[in-house]
Amino acid sequence: MNLKDRGNKKWTSLMLVEHKKRLKELKEKEKQMEKPELDDQMKEEINLKMKLAVNKKQKIKLTYFADHSYHELKGEISKIDSVKRSIKITNNYHEKKINLEDIIDLTLL
Numbered sequence: 001m002n003l004k005d006r007g008n009k010k011w012t013s014l015m016l017v018e019h020k021k022r023l024k025e026l027k028e029k030e031k032q033m034e035k036p037e038l039d040d041q042m043k044e045e046i047n048l049k050m051k052l053a054v055n056k057k058q059k060i061k062l063t064y065f066a067d068h069s070y071h072e073l074k075g076e077i078s079k080i081d082s083v084k085r086s087i088k089i090t091n092n093y094h095e096k097k098i099n100l101e102d103i104i105d106l107t108l109l
Helices: 007-014 017-031 040-056
Strands: 060-066 069-081 086-091 094-099 103-108
Touching: 040 060, 040 069, 040 103, 069 094
Parallel strands: none
Antiparallel strands: 060 069, 060 103, 069 086, 086 094
């Protein structure tokens, strides 16, 4: 006898609406990632690459953390704002502002 287990689906008819909602929230929370902590050496390396990219107007690939997940962005650094601790990346006439604390990795292209 080969029975396929359907997980929580077989029990949903017996659950209250609040229980279904809570299970959905728990599944969403499991998908969320935590922001990694960079050491000083990694931060310095990212900083040097940023300066090099600005001086040579070189394209970059930036990995940053936002909304509990990783995101990648390619383009050129148009502005570094040391007061607001952010940078602006321009690609195909779109501009995106990223906080320096959210940057995980930077690669020169």
